[in-house]
Amino acid sequence: MTTPDVTTPVDTTQQTPTVQQLLAGITDPAGREVLDPATGEVVGRVAFGSAEDVDRAVERVRAAQPAWAARADADRIELLQRAADAVEASAEALAELLSREQGKPLNGPNARFEVGACAAWLRATAATELPVETVVDDGETHAELHYRPVGVVGAIGPWNWPMMITIWQIAPALRMGNTVVVKPSEYTPLSVLALVQVLNDVLPADVLTAVAGSGDVGARLSAHPDVDKLMFTGSTATGQAIIKSSADTVKRLTLELGGNDAGIVLPDVDPKAVAEGLFWGAFINTGQTCAALKRLYVHADVYDDVCAALVEVAQAMPMGRGLDEQNVLGPLQNRAQYDIVARLVEAARDGGGKILLGGDPDPSAPGNFYPTTLVADIDDENPLVAEEQFGPALPIVRYDDVDQAVAMANRLDVGLGASVWSSDREAALALAARLEAGTVWINKHGGVHPMIPFGGHKKSGYGLEFGVEGLKAVAVPQVISY
Numbered sequence: 001m002t003t004p005d006v007t008t009p010v011d012t013t014q015q016t017p018t019v020q021q022l023l024a025g026i027t028d029p030a031g032r033e034v035l036d037p038a039t040g041e042v043v044g045r046v047a048f049g050s051a052e053d054v055d056r057a058v059e060r061v062r063a064a065q066p067a068w069a070a071r072a073d074a075d076r077i078e079l080l081q082r083a084a085d086a087v088e089a090s091a092e093a094l095a096e097l098l099s100r101e102q103g104k105p106l107n108g109p110n111a112r113f114e115v116g117a118c119a120a121w122l123r124a125t126a127a128t129e130l131p132v133e134t135v136v137d138d139g140e141t142h143a144e145l146h147y148r149p150v151g152v153v154g155a156i157g158p159w160n161w162p163m164m165i166t167i168w169q170i171a172p173a174l175r176m177g178n179t180v181v182v183k184p185s186e187y188t189p190l191s192v193l194a195l196v197q198v199l200n201d202v203l204p205a206d207v208l209t210a211v212a213g214s215g216d217v218g219a220r221l222s223a224h225p226d227v228d229k230l231m232f233t234g235s236t237a238t239g240q241a242i243i244k245s246s247a248d249t250v251k252r253l254t255l256e257l258g259g260n261d262a263g264i265v266l267p268d269v270d271p272k273a274v275a276e277g278l279f280w281g282a283f284i285n286t287g288q289t290c291a292a293l294k295r296l297y298v299h300a301d302v303y304d305d306v307c308a309a310l311v312e313v314a315q316a317m318p319m320g321r322g323l324d325e326q327n328v329l330g331p332l333q334n335r336a337q338y339d340i341v342a343r344l345v346e347a348a349r350d351g352g353g354k355i356l357l358g359g360d361p362d363p364s365a366p367g368n369f370y371p372t373t374l375v376a377d378i379d380d381e382n383p384l385v386a387e388e389q390f391g392p393a394l395p396i397v398r399y400d401d402v403d404q405a406v407a408m409a410n411r412l413d414v415g416l417g418a419s420v421w422s423s424d425r426e427a428a429l430a431l432a433a434r435l436e437a438g439t440v441w442i443n444k445h446g447g448v449h450p451m452i453p454f455g456g457h458k459k460s461g462y463g464l465e466f467g468v469e470g471l472k473a474v475a476v477p478q479v480i481s482y
Helices: 019-024 051-070 073-089 091-102 111-127 162-175 189-200 215-223 236-249 271-287 303-315 335-350 402-410 425-432 467-473
Strands: 032-035 042-046 133-137 142-149 152-156 179-183 208-210 229-233 252-256 261-265 293-299 354-357 373-376 393-399 417-421 439-442 475-481
Touching: 019 091, 019 189, 042 091, 042 189, 051 152, 051 179, 051 208, 051 215, 073 091, 073 111, 073 162, 073 189, 091 111, 091 162, 091 189, 111 162, 152 162, 152 215, 162 179, 162 189, 162 229, 162 467, 179 215, 189 208, 215 229, 215 236, 229 236, 236 252, 261 271, 261 402, 271 293, 271 303, 271 393, 271 417, 293 303, 293 402, 303 354, 303 373, 303 393, 335 354, 335 373, 335 393, 393 402, 417 425, 425 439, 467 475
Parallel strands: 152 179, 152 229, 179 208, 229 252, 261 293, 261 417, 293 393, 373 393, 417 439
Antiparallel strands: 032 042, 133 142, 142 475, 354 373
């Protein structure tokens, strides 16, 4: 999905437990293998649940929900703060497990960063106030707007930021008095199960639980009559299936779906000054982020210089196994995603695109490593531009006037994020208002903040997360009038 604007480093000087201790509590010797995408080695084994396991989990959290909701808000706040403490106490082990399972490096805006964001979001959610709002008080009528728990929340997460996005889902749900059933991605179940295990060392029994499994587990959760709210981050196609399966129960939904974010570079930029920001906007988490910069539109006056500056930055970013401390880019998490990136880069090559860097993976090398790839002189309708690549390949499209760039940026049926790059703030703001995206960043791309609402336009989903709006999204509004 997206990346947090959280810069406070995690203190890893006093770390417990070890990765082996985390795995001991969540692995099943008879379960499915989970492989390291950098090496192909087995990280652990996990038992995949069934629809019946979902039913039992929902029954438990449903029974626990009234007592959890009856607690004072201050008690739930304190428990979320203690949960953040628990995450920080286990930070290094969680980061290492995440790196081994997902592939992202420990350093840079990657595994340690993600675990730190989990603690930061727990604390921010605990600190967010949602007071009773007086909507009318005219001497004749007094009306107040309150927010009550929804009940049971189902949380289905992705494999790209598995821990962080799980926290985005469960922290506000728990704060508002809901109980939660988590279904992690089948690609990254271990890190999410370990995170839930750490949280449950603090939380009361059956307030939070997780069921690993394939699509049938997610399908049962989204259709379950005793699940009142479903939160999902993932592909648009899966989101559409969830909408259909939730219809019979009129389940409330928050959907953060696929994106193909555009960035527009105006002719007044200093190419060298913006190059590193452009790079990380596109290649954070090795491009595996819903709100990453996935198609870059650069004015002809600065096109060649921006391309050259991006190549220089990209060449300096080491890619390799995540546990090696020097790396900041890693493998693609799974082979299916690798194949998508490879297909789209070949489509760019076949369409006349100029490969400035990368595009030549070694098929005999271990792991799912696809080299950092920059493609210039590419047509806007080429598949690498029109389809979401979700990996380390960035198409760079030349434009001549701003109206042309806006039309290209808005032509797709998704609209999660976008960005404008300019030294003229007023020009950038005016252009931002014309872009069809849930968030438009100026001179940066993809940074999110726990107090700034986040959501998409068009087929990138609906509903908001984070801050006050995020708390409202996992609650039922109730008006009391007298």
